[in-house]
Every structure is written in structure tokens, then in C-alpha cells.
Amino acid sequence: MTKGVAKKGHNRAGGLAVDQLKSIIDRVENLEETKAGIVADIRDVYAEAKGNGFDVKAVRAIVKLRSMDPEKAEEAETIFDTYRMALGMIPSIDDTI
Amino acid sequence: MTKGVAKKGHNRAGGLAVDQLKSIIDRVENLEETKAGIVADIRDVYAEAKGNGFDVKAVRAIVKLRSMDPEKAEEAETIFDTYRMALGMIPSIDDTI
Amino acid sequence: MTKGVAKKGHNRAGGLAVDQLKSIIDRVENLEETKAGIVADIRDVYAEAKGNGFDVKAVRAIVKLRSMDPEKAEEAETIFDTYRMALGMIPSIDDTI
Amino acid sequence: MTKGVAKKGHNRAGGLAVDQLKSIIDRVENLEETKAGIVADIRDVYAEAKGNGFDVKAVRAIVKLRSMDPEKAEEAETIFDTYRMALGMIPSIDDTI
DNA sequence: CCCTGAGGCTTCGTAC
DNA sequence: GTACGAAGCCTCAGGG
Numbered sequence: 307m308t309k310g311v312a313k314k315g316h317n318r319a320g321g322l323a324v325d326q327l328k329s330i331i332d333r334v335e336n337l338e339e340t341k342a343g344i345v346a347d348i349r350d351v352y353a354e355a356k357g358n359g360f361d362v363k364a365v366r367a368i369v370k371l372r373s374m375d376p377e378k379a380e381e382a383e384t385i386f387d388t389y390r391m392a393l394g395m396i397p398s399i400d401d402t403i
Numbered sequence: 404m405t406k407g408v409a410k411k412g413h414n415r416a417g418g419l420a421v422d423q424l425k426s427i428i429d430r431v432e433n434l435e436e437t438k439a440g441i442v443a444d445i446r447d448v449y450a451e452a453k454g455n456g457f458d459v460k461a462v463r464a465i466v467k468l469r470s471m472d473p474e475k476a477e478e479a480e481t482i483f484d485t486y487r488m489a490l491g492m493i494p495s496i497d498d499t500i
Numbered sequence: 501m502t503k504g505v506a507k508k509g510h511n512r513a514g515g516l517a518v519d520q521l522k523s524i525i526d527r528v529e530n531l532e533e534t535k536a537g538i539v540a541d542i543r544d545v546y547a548e549a550k551g552n553g554f555d556v557k558a559v560r561a562i563v564k565l566r567s568m569d570p571e572k573a574e575e576a577e578t579i580f581d582t583y584r585m586a587l588g589m590i591p592s593i594d595d596t597i
Numbered sequence: 598m599t600k601g602v603a604k605k606g607h608n609r610a611g612g613l614a615v616d617q618l619k620s621i622i623d624r625v626e627n628l629e630e631t632k633a634g635i636v637a638d639i640r641d642v643y644a645e646a647k648g649n650g651f652d653v654k655a656v657r658a659i660v661k662l663r664s665m666d667p668e669k670a671e672e673a674e675t676i677f678d679t680y681r682m683a684l685g686m687i688p689s690i691d692d693t694i
Numbered sequence: 695c696c697c698t699g700a701g702g703c704t705t706c707g708t709a710c
Numbered sequence: 711g712t713a714c715g716a717a718g719c720c721t722c723a724g725g726g
Contacts, residue, residue, distance in 0.1 A: 327462070330452045334445055334466050341441045345701090348434045355427045358420065363703080364579045365424070368587065369431050385558045392615045393562065393622065421586045428587065442724090460726080521656070524646045528660050531639045538632045539719080542625055549621045552614065559618070560720080563625050636706090657707085695726100702721080709714080 356362045371379065390396070414421040453459045550556045565573065584590070608615040647653045 323457075326455060327457065330448060330457065330462060331466060331469070333448050334462075335469070337441050337445045337448070338466075338470070341438060341445075344434050344438045344441065348431055348438075351427055351430050351434070358423060360424065360427065361579045361583075364576070364583055365427060365431075366702085367580060368583050368589070369428060369435075371584075372428070372432070372589070373435070382555075382558070385555045386561055388611065388613060389555075389558050389562050389618060390565075392610060392613050392618055395562070395566070416586060417582065419582060419586055424583060424586050446724095463725085517651075520649060521651065524642060524651065524656060525660060525663070527642050528639055528656075529663070531635050531642070532660075532664070535632060535635045535639075538628050538635065542628045542632075543719095545621060545624050545628070552617060554618065554621065557721080559621060559625075563622060563629075566622070566626070567629070654708085697726080698724085700721100700723085702719105704719085705717085707714105707716085710712085 352362050352365065355365055449459050449462065452462055546556050546559065549559055607617075643653050643656065646656055
């Protein structure tokens with residue numbers, strides 16, 4: 307980087323560093339704003355889903371499931387089942403009824 | 404219509420608007436992907452800042468402070484003051500005061 | 501109740517109402533304090549569980565499952581499965597592996 | 598020992614401390630039960646307050662205010678003032694001022 | 695690996 | 711009683 311500015315312990319023209327800092331902050335803030343918009347959009351989609359009679363919680367669960375590493379999911383399931391079995395809560399055939 | 408069940412132009416099964424559900428999931432997943440991209444971009448900006456000698460932790464602190472402050476005071480002076488306030492970072496700038 | 505105090509629109513000796521109010525507030529605040537203690541205790545149990553190597557999330561899931569109305573649980577499961585099937589995410593035999 | 602698997606005085610299965618797990622669940626469930634009782638008690642107090650002519654919503658407001666105030670100022674005067682402040686409730690008391 | 699902070703879930707109280 | 715809103719707790723992603 308040709309503009310190696312503001313390194314600790316080196317004297318520099320502060321103005322340049324400040325401009326650069328302004329740029330950094332600007333870009334981050336813009337990105338965060340955009341991000342907030344996306345989050346709002348997601349919310350809206352779920353709200354619309356709810357309005358159309360969908361069970362939002364279930365839809366969220368689906369999205370989460372799909373985004374999950376299948377291996378991790380399997381592992382979590384295994385632990386859960388192990389605990390259930392340990393407690394005599396048989397993960398029985400009824401599950402698929 | 405191969406499936407003789409309540410399908411009037413839209414893909415329905417057991418009273419469920421399948422296409423609508425798929426659309427919801429699609430949109431959410433696309434939005435989340437976009438969001439992940441934004442988050443990566445923010446990371447990149449900070450990485451670049453670090454490459455230019457900025458104290459990333461301090462810059463994050465500034466961004467956070469500014470995000471809390473209702474009126475963000477866009478002027479460089481304010482940023483500069485905040486910058487100096489936030490920590491004792493980047494002593495090279497202080498040197499030029 | 502013999503002490504029917506402080507009824508709107510009736511003149512009364514305010515002192516009695518105040519004493520009664522003090523009592524009410526005291527009791528509520530004591531109960532809330534106790535409640536906070538219980539909540540803390542629950543947290544502690546989970547923390548201890550974690551310390552002993554248990555998967556806290558799974559344990560919480562078990563507790564929740566056991567506290568749930570089986571009927572409601574079944575219903576939630578059904579919705580979830582319906583959505584999965586609609587999306588081609590077969591709740592297959594693999595589930596029990 | 599009927600189960601020949603790693604059972605040295607405690608009930609273990611597949612490396613899982615079954616007894617410990619049961620203990621955890623038990624304790625949590627007991628605590629939650631107790632907690633539910635407390636919540637019911639609080640309800641009862643408010644119900645009684647209502648029966649005695651108090652404006653329950655206002656009393657709740659007082660309790661909330663006091664819970665936010667770090668130093669709760671136990672004196673009757675403070676309570677009384679807060680009470681008067683909180684709303685224009687229970688005009689009968691104002692009558693005696 | 696821990697801590698912090700943002701977001702989602704749940705419960706309780708309120709209004710209609 | 712149903713639906714909305716607020717509050718507290720849990721969760722999980724992210725940084726140090």
C-alpha cells in the first residue's frame with residue numbers, strides 16, 4: 307500500500323489519516339445501513355408469510371435446517387436422542403404418525 | 404394435472420400453498436446470502452483499515468459510538484475529536500496537533 | 501372483605517389505603533425477588549450441567565419437550581413435516597440413524 | 598449388574614451420566630414449578646388489590662417504577678408520592694390531602 | 695475459548 | 711377471546 311498512513315509510532319500528516327478514516331467510517335456505515343435494510347426485508351418476508359397463513363416459526367426452522375451443516379444437524383439430533391433414551395422418553399415409532 | 408388435488412393454477416397440496424412457501428424460503432435465503440456478503444464487505448473494510456495502520460478496535464468503537472449518537476455530526480472535526488477521544492490510538496496523529 | 505378501601509369515587513381515610521398499598525407493593529416485590537432467585541437457580545443448574553459436559557441446548561430442549569402439551573407438540577411437528585415435504589425435504593428413514 | 602456396561606456405582610450408558618442428567622432435569626423442573634407458583638402468587642396479590650378497589654394497572658406501574666429506581670426509598674412518603682404521581686388513580690385518597 | 699451484543703422466542707398484560 | 715405489544719431470557723454469530 308503506497309499510503310501506509312498512521313502507523314503507530316511514526317510521524318505523519320494527520321490530515322491524510324483523517325481523510326482515510328472518514329472514508330473507512332463512511333463505507334462501514336453505508337454497509338451497515340444496507341445490512342439493516344436487508345434484515346428489515348427478511349422481517350417483511352416473514353410478516354408477509356404470516357399474513358398468508360404460514361406458521362412463521364416453522365418456516366424459520368426450515369430455513370435454519372437448510373442452512374445447517376447436515377453433519378452438525380445429525381450430531382445434535384444424536385445427542386438429543388441419547389438424552390431422551392437416557393430418560394426413558396423413547397423416540398418411538400409414533401414420531402412419524 | 405397429474406395430481407388430482409385442488410390445483411387451480413397453483414401448486415397446492417393438502418391446502419398448502421407450496422409455491423408460495425418455496426417463494427418465501429427462496430427470498431429469505433437470498434436475502435441472508437446478500438447479508439452475509441455485506442458482513443464480509445465490512446470485514447474487508449476493517450482489514451484494509453488495519454493494513455493501513457489503523458487500530459481496528461478503536462475504529463469499531465467510533466462506529467459504534469456514532470451509531471448510538473442520534474445526530475451523527477458528519478463534520479471531520481467531530482470525527483477527529485471522537486477519534487482522539489475514543490482511545491489513545493494512532494499517536495502519530497496526536498504528534499501533529 | 502371488611503376493609504373495602506380506596507374505591508373510586510368514595511371518600512375514605514387515605515392512611516388505610518396507603519398501608520394496604522404498602523403491603524401490596526411489599527408482597528409483590530418480595531415475590532418478584534424470590535422469582536428472580538429461582539431464575540438464577542435454574543441458570544446455575546444449567547451452568548453446572550454444562551460444567552459436567554452436558555449439551556445444555558439439548559437439555560433445555562428435553563425440558564421444553566417434557567413440559568409441552570403432547571397434542572401441541574404433535575401439531576407443531578406436523579406443520580414442520582408438512583412444510584418439509586412441500587419443499588422436497590423428505591423426513592426420511594435417515595432420521596433415526 | 599445386569600447391564601455390563603461401565604457402571605461403577607452410578608447409572609451410566611454409552612458414556613452418559615444418566616443419573617446426573619435425571620437430577621438436572623428434576624431440579625430444573627422443580628424450580629420451574631416453584632417459579633410458576635410464585636407467578637401465580639403475584640397474580641393473586643394483584644387480584645386481591647383489585648378486590649380492595651385499587652387500580653391494578655397503576656399499582657403495576659408503581660412496582661415497575663420502583664424496580665427501575667436503584668434506591669427504592671422505603672418510606673411511606675415516597676411510596677405515597679409515587680402513588681400520586683403515577684396516575685390520577687384512586688381519587689378518594691386525594692380527597693384526604 | 696470467552697465475552698459481548700444483536701436477534702428471536704416466550705410470556706404476560708392490555709385493548710378491542 | 712383474540713390479537714397486539716412489551717419485557718425478559720436464551721441463542722448464536724462475531725471479535726478479542
